Every structure is written in structure tokens, then in C-alpha cells.
Amino acid sequence: MRRWLLLLPLVLFLVLAVFLYRGLFLDPQSLPSALIGKPFPAFQLPAVQGGGMLSRDAFLGRPALVNVWGTWCVACRDEHPVLNTLKAQGVVIYGVNYKDDNAAAQKWLAQFHDPYQLNVADADGSLGVDLGVYGAPETFLIDAKGVVRFKHVGVIDQQVWREQLAGRYQQLLDEAGQ
Amino acid sequence: MIPELGQLAMILALCFSAALGVLPLLGAWRGQVVWMALARPLAWGQFAFLAFAFACLARSFMVDDFSVAYVAQNSNSALPWYYKFSAVWGAHEGSLLLWALILGGWTFAVSIFSGQLPRDMLARVLAVMGLIGTGFMVFLICTSNPFSRLLPQVPANGRDLNPLLQDFGLVVHPPMLYMGYVGFSVAFAFAIAALLGGRLDAAWARWSRPWTLVAWSFLGVGISLGSWWAYYELGWGGWWFWDPVENASLMPWLVGTALVHSLAVTEKRGVFKSWTVLLAIAAFSLSLMGTFLVRSGVLTSVHAFASDPTRGVFILGFLLLVVGGSLGLFALRAPVVRSHARFGLWSRETLLLGNNLLLVVAAATILLGTLYPLLLDALTGAKLSVGPPYFNLLFLPLMALLMLLLAVGVVVRWKHTPGRWLAGLLTPVLVAAVVLAVLGGWWLGDFDWPVLAVFALAMWVVVGGLRDVFDKTRHTGLARGLRGLRRSYWAMHLAHLGIAVCALGVVLSSQHNAERDLRMAPGEAVDVGGYHFVFEGSQHVNGPNWSADRAVIRVTQGGRPVAVLNPEKRLYTAQQSMMTEAGIDPGLLRDLYVALGEPLGDGAWAVRVHVKPFVRWIWLGGVLTALGGLLAAADGRYRTKVKARVRGTLGLKEAAA
Known part of the structure; x- marks a missing residue:
């Protein structure tokens, strides 16, 4: 074994440490999504509430939020009431139930109210792969033609909605109205 | 007076551990027998003063001394005495003191039971443990002093212990876990001492093996206890949630498992020496990370870090020093001489190497999944769950592969089969x-x-x-x-x-989990998994520091009575927080599990009924x-x-x- 090989663990650790340090103290840019400006990926998946298959066409016609969620996701529990409020304000929200048990998802929706117009059951995560989902929740803003315009990683709370999403959503509504 | 004595004892313990970290090491380097001989009495002194400090804090809890800030925040005069005692390690400061005490205990044990070690080896091992203790006690005294007073305005009563922790499982779980975490410091100290002394041989593996095994066993018991506690206390019927706190304990266990096996190869065949040292360093580093990040709250939320940067910076600095320092030493001192022992493809050496790789990959997978949301939060402020889908997808196949290798590894022979x-x-x-x-x-x-x-x-x-x-x-x-x-x-x-x-x-x-969530009014019944559950109604009961609604649920099977379950919904008065106490009839082949949800009026409750076969086997x-x-x-x-x-x-x- 050569000496430089033994240095490898130290080097790996130092690289990791530098990343952690930068991560904790700097305020860098948000992660860009490769999907922005591209059409929402096509899919053919069952609906969570039953009643047949859904495809990309179901998401067309109106600007909307597409929210990736799961009952296993603790952060989604925090986000859910906010989505309910947004729905009450007339925001169109579609759900992608990511890698979840369908019975659990139905129970969740019955228990905490259902803010989704439609809900796609992505049980094996194929749509999630196309969307480049890291975890949940993630939310995509799509326009009336089904083009992804913005992506938010993590929980949407009132502040995120006000500062990042509301303006963009209104803009898409205006575009669609013209 | 007593808290001040405790503080003094803590400072004296720090002096002892600082001396322990320096003098024997110098002695081993210079060949000074007297300085090396100091290691044992210094280890005893350190342990004695830590035990005294811990006893002082425990006494402050027992006599409800709410002038001590930590007691006021984590205890209450209505708390039963056994929870007053376990509240000592109920939050950050006290659990660090427990950590330091257990480290002192392990150091003491090594100094007692390692009589047959060569003098310089023992001096180095104890010194390395002294250095770790020094770091911990500086952290404890400078940033997290459990003896700080709230003077002159002493609160009339304490804020009470977090109700989640008022439970037998949580009385024993942290000490077990810490015995494991800290126990890996012995393996670490042996590895560092061997690197320093340049004697990385079979004898070294033989000495550190029993210590590593004991630590690893404690960690395993601690993890099992934690999982059991989550099962009966959180009220969801789940037993593992892949949350950062659990992951922080599982990672050192996985690496520790690899270490236990790799030590066997090093002892028996004299190969994998550098790899074993690396595993010993990794196991302890992950333990350190687990204790620090979980206890400081950084792992669950970076905002905890931002709210108290002195702790965070100290933690990062200490981790950097311990991990960076030991890996640096490894790079300088690990043996480069090729081992002469050869082994074939079908040999126990190969199979154990496979075991090690799988376990390390599993630990790395969990590390990535645990740190990724934290990094993302730090980078963009976004909260994200990398939940069971990720972990199950990667972890379960690795474990299946491991079991596949296991039987082969057991029957295969050393060298060549x-x-x-x-x-x-x-x-x-x-x-x-x-x-x-x-x-x-x-x-x-x-x-x-x-x-x-x-x-x-x-x-x-x-x-x-x-x-x-x-x-x-x-x-x-x-x-x-x-x-x-x-x-x-x-x-x-x-x-x-x-x-x-x-x-x-x-x-x-x-x-085979059978599960129903339903509304049950008094007299109503439900059939789940072949059992008949009758809800007989609920009544109000009062505990020492809580009041509760306690339901009576009678379970029969084919007309035969099986059990009467009493799930509770408790309100802890001091913190006004609701807790679910599940009603469980445990069995070797199945558990009956009933938890109360919300009251729905007219004596009816939302009830969750589980029949969980073989859950005890976990x-x-x-x-x-x-x-x-x-x-x-x-x-x-x-x-x-x-x-x-x-x-x-x-x-x-x-x-x-």
C-alpha cells in the first residue's frame, strides 16, 4: 500500500468538512431545476382516490401548483394546513403522492382535508424520477400550457407563498387571462 | 452551596483529565516511567470528581433546587422521584455531564482491567481518553454549564421534564446509548495509541476486542430500547422512523459491527490492520457526531445552530480536531508494509471484507440521507424530508445481501476453502x-x-x-x-x-399488520385481525403531575377473554401538553395495540387499533x-x-x- 492512499480518508473528511462549513455559514444560491421552462413530464398513473388513470393532460388549462407529498414525510404534515388555506383562496393544487401506500394516503386526505384538485398515485416513484425529486415536499409551479415555471424545494409556509410563489402565480393567471 | 461544589468538582475533573491527556503521553514519548505511571491515579481522580459533580446535580434535582437554571427548566416539584433523577440527563447540559461521567467510568475501567498491557501502551490509551474528556469538559464548562444559577429571582416551581421523557424507556435508554457511544472511545484510544506507538499488531486487536464488543452491545441495547420506546410512547405504532436522531445511533452501530468483525480478522490473521484502525476512528467519530449534533439540535434543525453559535462552532471545531487529527495521524503512521498473510477468494477473510464493505456502505448511505436535508436547509432554508422511501430502497437490499453472505462467512475457513x-x-x-x-x-x-x-x-x-x-x-x-x-x-x-x-x-x-382507525362510542365493537375489541367507555384519572382520560377496551377472541387494554390520553399540567399512552397487550407472537386519538363528543373517541404479529421479535x-x-x-x-x-x-x- 502506498502512503498517499492512507491520506485519502483525511482528504475526504476535509472536503466534507469544508462543504459543511460553507453550508452552515454562507448564503448561496438556491438549487436550479433542470425542468424550468420545459413541459411537465408525461405520465400515466392511477388517481389516489380511485376512478381510473390520470395523465399529463389533466394538469392543463389553468396555472397550478403541483405538490409532491407522502404520508411518510413529516414536513408534509406541517405544510398541509397551508395548502388547505391556499385552496380556500382559490389556488389550484395538484398532488403527486410519492412512493406511498395508497390506503394511508386516502386516510390522510380524509383526516386532514384534501387541498388537491387531483392526486396522482406515484407508488413506485417513476414520475418522481422524471421530476428529479430529492425528497418531499417539493412543489412545481406550472402554467396553463403545462410548462414548469418555478420549483420550490421544501415546505411552503405563508412566508414562502407570499415572497416566492404568490407573485409568480398571479403572473401566470394574468398570462392565461390574455 | 451544593451546585457550587458540583461546579468546582467539574473544574477539578477537567484539571485531572487535562493532566491525564498530557503527562502520560509525554512520559511514553520520553520513556519517563514515573510520568507514565501517573496515568492510572489521574484516571481515578477524574472519575471520582465527575461522579461527585454528577451526584451534586442529581441532589439538586431531588431536593427541587429551582435556583439552578437547568433544574428549573427540566423538573417540577410534582414529578415522581425516579423521573426527577432521570431528568438529570433530560436535556443538553445534564446529558453532556452524563456523557463525561460515562467516559470517566470507561477510563477508570480501562485503568483497572488492563493490568497486563505494556506500560507505555496503557499510558497512551488512558491519555487519549483523557484528551477526549478534556474536550468534553471544556465544552461543558464553557458553553453548557448545568450548574448555572437563576439568582436572585428563583422560580417558585420548575417547567417540568418534557412529558415524552417521563417514561421508563427514557430512564434507561440514554445511559445505555451513551455507554455504547462512549465505549467506542476505548477502541478509538487503543487505535490511536497503537498508531502512536507504531505497534499495530495482533496483540493490539486482542486487547481492544473485548472493549469494543461491550460498547457495541450496549449501543445495540440502547437502539433496541429507543425503538421499543418509540413504539409504545409515540402512539403511532411504528418502531423505526428513520429520523435523524435514530440514524445518528444506527450509524455508529453499523460501523461498530464492521469493526467487531474486522478486529477478529486482525487478531486471528494479522491482516486488514489499517482498515481496522480506520473503522475504530470512524465508529467513534460517528458517535461523537451523534451525541453532539443530536444534543445540540443541529441535526433536526440548523436554526438551533444559528441560535447558539458558540456551541455550534465549538462542536465543529472539536469534531474537526478529533477526526482530522486522528486521520492525519493515520496518514502518517499507518503501516505501509504489505502483510505477508495471503488468502484466497473463498476464505473467511474475503467474506468478512464483504461484510465490512456492506456495513460501511449502509452507514454511508444513512449518513448521506441524514446530512442532505441539513445541508439543503443550510444552503437554501428549505425543509425537506428524505424519508423511508430513500432509506428502505437502499438499506434493505444491503441487509439482505449481508444475510446472504453471513451463512457463507460462518462455515467458510480461514485462508482458503x-x-x-x-x-x-x-x-x-x-x-x-x-x-x-x-x-x-x-x-x-x-x-x-x-x-x-x-x-x-x-x-x-x-x-x-x-x-x-x-x-x-x-x-x-x-x-x-x-x-x-x-x-x-x-x-x-x-x-x-x-x-x-x-x-x-x-x-x-x-x-401482516392489521390496523383500523375509527370512531368508537361506549359499547361499540370492532373486529381486527381475528380479535374482537369492545370499547367500554372512558373515565377521568389523575396522576402525580398529569390528568388523563383512560379508556377501557375489552378484547376477546372467539368469545374467550384475551386482555383488557387501558389506553390513555394524558395532559401534563405544567407544560399543558397532551401525550398518548398506548394500551398494549404484548405477546411473543402478536401485540394488541390500542391508542386514543381525539375525543369526538358523547363519550366517543377516535381510536386506532393495531394487531401487530411478531413485533416483539424485532x-x-x-x-x-x-x-x-x-x-x-x-x-x-x-x-x-x-x-x-x-x-x-x-x-x-x-x-x-
């Missing part, structure tokens, strides 16, 4: 495993592939172990041969049996594995005194016996 002989030995095992799996599926009336696959894997492990027992005793006959087998050999089988039992528990409890497996570790550590060869060996060589054995 003829492939044909091995195949001849394992073919009946494979056939038996498949047959037993099909029989098991038939018994349960379930031929789902996850159940069948895990059945087959578990039987592969168990039958493989039996096959090896028969093979080991083939020359002497079973009855005589069994008595001749070493304790550590039985320990191996016990630990492996634990893995098989745990795997069966996991798959059966998740695949923790039973964990405990068996840990017992295996303890049994292996108790193997006679670790206690052989030098004297006995000398007597043996002089031919005085018979005379002595």
Missing part, C-alpha cells in the same frame, strides 16, 4: 432454507415474496449456523464436541440468530445480538493472566490446578 467442499456443505443448507421458507409461508397462509424471501434468508442464516456446529463437532461426536466449543463461538451464533429473529420480526410485523433480535456481543467479550482467553501463561510454560499447570 476449496469451492467444491464449500458448495457441498452449503447445498443442503440452501435446500433446507427454501423448504423451511415455503413451510413458513404455508403456516402463515402468505406467499408474498418479501415474506418468503426474508424467511429464506433467516433460515439460511440459522441453518447455516447449525451446519457449522455439526461440522465443528464431526470428529468428536456431537455431545462431547458441543462442550469443547468456545464461549466466543456460541456468542457468534447467538448474535447471528438475533439478526435472523430481528429480520423476521421486521417483515412479519410490517406485512427487539428480541436486537437484545440477542447484544447478548452475543457480551458473551463474546466474556470469553476466557481475554482474561488469561500473564501469570497463568508463565506458569503454563514452566510446566506448573497441573500443580496450580
Whole structure:
């Protein structure tokens, strides 16, 4: 074994440490999504509430939020009431139930109210792969033609909605109205 | 007065550990016998003062001294005495003091039980542990002093212990976990001492093996206890959530498992030395990260970091020093000489290398999944769950592969095993495993592939172990041969049996879980999993520091009474927080589990009813594995005194016996 090989663990650790340090103290840019400006990926998946298959066409016609969620996701529990409020304000929200048990998802929706117009059951995560989902929740803003315009990683709370999403959503509504 | 004495004792303990960290190390370097000899008394002094400081804090809790800020925040005069005591480690400051105390205890134990170590080795080991203790106590005294006073305005009563922690499981879980975490510091200290002394040999592996085994067993018990606690206390019926706190304890356990196996190879065959050292460093580093990040709250939210940057910066600095320093030392001092021991493809060395790789990859996977949301939060402020889908997808196949290798690794020989002989030995095992799996599926009336696959894997492990027992005793006959087998050999089988039992528990409890959520009014009944649950209503009861609604649920099976369950919804008065106490009828083959949800008016409740088959097997497996570790550590060869060996060589054995 050569000496430089033994240095490898130290080097790996130092690289990791530098990343952690930068991560904790700097305020860098948000992660860009490769999907922005591209059409929402096509899919053919069952609906969570039953009643047949859904495809990309179901998401067309109106600007909307597409929210990736799961009952296993603790952060989604925090986000859910906010989505309910947004729905009450007339925001169109579609759900992608990511890698979840369908019975659990139905129970969740019955228990905490259902803010989704439609809900796609992505049980094996194929749509999630196309969307480049890291975890949940993630939310995509799509326009009336089904083009992804913005992506938010993590929980949407009132502040995120006000500062990042509301303006963009209104803009898409205006575009669609013209 | 007492808290000040405690603080003083803590500072004195720091002085002792600082001296312990420096003088014996210098002594070992300069060859000063007196300085090396200081190591043991210094270790005793450190432990004595830490124990005194801990006793002072415990007394402050017992007598409700709310002038101590930490007591005021974590206790209440209405708390029963045993929770007052366990509240000592109920939050950050006290649990760090417990950590330091346990480190002091391990240091003390090493100084007592390592009489046969060479003088310079013992001095170095104790010194490295002293250095770790110094770091911890500086952190404790500078940033997290548990003895700070709230003067002159002493609160009339305390804010109470977090109700989640008012439970037997949480009385014993943290000390067990810390025994494991801190215990890896011994393996770490042995590794560093060996690197410093340039003596990375079989003797080193032999010395550190029992210590590592004991620490690893404690960690296993701690994890099992934590999982059991989550199951009955959180009220969701789940037993593992892949949350950062759990992951922080699982990672050192996985690396520790790899270390235990790799130490065996180093001791028996003298290979993998550098790799073993690296694992010892990794296991302790992950333990450190676990304690620090969990306790400081950084792992659950970076905002905890931002709110108290002094702690965070200290933690990062300390981790950097310990991990960076030890890896730097590794790069400088690890042996580069190629080992002369050769081994073939089908050898125990290869199989254990496979075991090590799988375990390390599993730990790395979990590390990535745990740190990624944290990094993302730090980078963009976004909150994200990388939940069970990620972990299950990556972790479960790795564990299946590990079980596949396990049986082969048990029967295979050191150095080289003829492939044909091995195949001849394992073919009946494979056939038996498949047959037993099909029989098991038939018994349960379930031929789902996850159940069948895990059945087959578990039987592969168990039958493989039996096959090896028969093979080991083939020359002497079973009855005589069994008595001749070493304790550590039985320990191996016990630990492996634990893995098989745990795997069966996991798959059966998740695949055959019967569960209903429903509204139940008094007199209503529901049938779940062949059991008849009758809700007889609820009544109000009062505890020492809580009041609760306690329901009565009578369970029958085919008209025969089985159990009466009393799930509770408790309101802890001091913090006004609601807690769910599940009503559980435990059994070896199934658990009946009832938890109360929300009151729905007219005496009706939202009730969650589970029938969980084989769920106990998960923790039973964990405990068996840990017992295996303890049994292996108790193997006679670790206690052989030098004297006995000398007597043996002089031919005085018979005379002595």
C-alpha cells in the first residue's frame, strides 16, 4: 500500500468538512431545476382516490401548483394546513403522492382535508424520477400550457407563498387571462 | 452551596483529565516511567470528581433546587422521584455531564482491567481518553454549564421534564446509548495509541476486542430500547422512523459491527490492520457526531445552530480536531508494509471484507440521507424530508445481501476453502432454507415474496449456523464436541440468530399488520385481525403531575377473554401538553395495540387499533445480538493472566490446578 492512499480518508473528511462549513455559514444560491421552462413530464398513473388513470393532460388549462407529498414525510404534515388555506383562496393544487401506500394516503386526505384538485398515485416513484425529486415536499409551479415555471424545494409556509410563489402565480393567471 | 461544589468538582475533573491527556503521553514519548505511571491515579481522580459533580446535580434535582437554571427548566416539584433523577440527563447540559461521567467510568475501567498491557501502551490509551474528556469538559464548562444559577429571582416551581421523557424507556435508554457511544472511545484510544506507538499488531486487536464488543452491545441495547420506546410512547405504532436522531445511533452501530468483525480478522490473521484502525476512528467519530449534533439540535434543525453559535462552532471545531487529527495521524503512521498473510477468494477473510464493505456502505448511505436535508436547509432554508422511501430502497437490499453472505462467512475457513467442499456443505443448507421458507409461508397462509424471501434468508442464516456446529463437532461426536466449543463461538451464533429473529420480526410485523382507525362510542365493537375489541367507555384519572382520560377496551377472541387494554390520553399540567399512552397487550407472537386519538363528543373517541404479529421479535433480535456481543467479550482467553501463561510454560499447570 502506498502512503498517499492512507491520506485519502483525511482528504475526504476535509472536503466534507469544508462543504459543511460553507453550508452552515454562507448564503448561496438556491438549487436550479433542470425542468424550468420545459413541459411537465408525461405520465400515466392511477388517481389516489380511485376512478381510473390520470395523465399529463389533466394538469392543463389553468396555472397550478403541483405538490409532491407522502404520508411518510413529516414536513408534509406541517405544510398541509397551508395548502388547505391556499385552496380556500382559490389556488389550484395538484398532488403527486410519492412512493406511498395508497390506503394511508386516502386516510390522510380524509383526516386532514384534501387541498388537491387531483392526486396522482406515484407508488413506485417513476414520475418522481422524471421530476428529479430529492425528497418531499417539493412543489412545481406550472402554467396553463403545462410548462414548469418555478420549483420550490421544501415546505411552503405563508412566508414562502407570499415572497416566492404568490407573485409568480398571479403572473401566470394574468398570462392565461390574455 | 451544593451546585457550587458540583461546579468546582467539574473544574477539578477537567484539571485531572487535562493532566491525564498530557503527562502520560509525554512520559511514553520520553520513556519517563514515573510520568507514565501517573496515568492510572489521574484516571481515578477524574472519575471520582465527575461522579461527585454528577451526584451534586442529581441532589439538586431531588431536593427541587429551582435556583439552578437547568433544574428549573427540566423538573417540577410534582414529578415522581425516579423521573426527577432521570431528568438529570433530560436535556443538553445534564446529558453532556452524563456523557463525561460515562467516559470517566470507561477510563477508570480501562485503568483497572488492563493490568497486563505494556506500560507505555496503557499510558497512551488512558491519555487519549483523557484528551477526549478534556474536550468534553471544556465544552461543558464553557458553553453548557448545568450548574448555572437563576439568582436572585428563583422560580417558585420548575417547567417540568418534557412529558415524552417521563417514561421508563427514557430512564434507561440514554445511559445505555451513551455507554455504547462512549465505549467506542476505548477502541478509538487503543487505535490511536497503537498508531502512536507504531505497534499495530495482533496483540493490539486482542486487547481492544473485548472493549469494543461491550460498547457495541450496549449501543445495540440502547437502539433496541429507543425503538421499543418509540413504539409504545409515540402512539403511532411504528418502531423505526428513520429520523435523524435514530440514524445518528444506527450509524455508529453499523460501523461498530464492521469493526467487531474486522478486529477478529486482525487478531486471528494479522491482516486488514489499517482498515481496522480506520473503522475504530470512524465508529467513534460517528458517535461523537451523534451525541453532539443530536444534543445540540443541529441535526433536526440548523436554526438551533444559528441560535447558539458558540456551541455550534465549538462542536465543529472539536469534531474537526478529533477526526482530522486522528486521520492525519493515520496518514502518517499507518503501516505501509504489505502483510505477508495471503488468502484466497473463498476464505473467511474475503467474506468478512464483504461484510465490512456492506456495513460501511449502509452507514454511508444513512449518513448521506441524514446530512442532505441539513445541508439543503443550510444552503437554501428549505425543509425537506428524505424519508423511508430513500432509506428502505437502499438499506434493505444491503441487509439482505449481508444475510446472504453471513451463512457463507460462518462455515467458510480461514485462508482458503476449496469451492467444491464449500458448495457441498452449503447445498443442503440452501435446500433446507427454501423448504423451511415455503413451510413458513404455508403456516402463515402468505406467499408474498418479501415474506418468503426474508424467511429464506433467516433460515439460511440459522441453518447455516447449525451446519457449522455439526461440522465443528464431526470428529468428536456431537455431545462431547458441543462442550469443547468456545464461549466466543456460541456468542457468534447467538448474535447471528438475533439478526435472523430481528429480520423476521421486521417483515412479519410490517406485512401482516392489521390496523383500523375509527370512531368508537361506549359499547361499540370492532373486529381486527381475528380479535374482537369492545370499547367500554372512558373515565377521568389523575396522576402525580398529569390528568388523563383512560379508556377501557375489552378484547376477546372467539368469545374467550384475551386482555383488557387501558389506553390513555394524558395532559401534563405544567407544560399543558397532551401525550398518548398506548394500551398494549404484548405477546411473543402478536401485540394488541390500542391508542386514543381525539375525543369526538358523547363519550366517543377516535381510536386506532393495531394487531401487530411478531413485533416483539424485532427487539428480541436486537437484545440477542447484544447478548452475543457480551458473551463474546466474556470469553476466557481475554482474561488469561500473564501469570497463568508463565506458569503454563514452566510446566506448573497441573500443580496450580
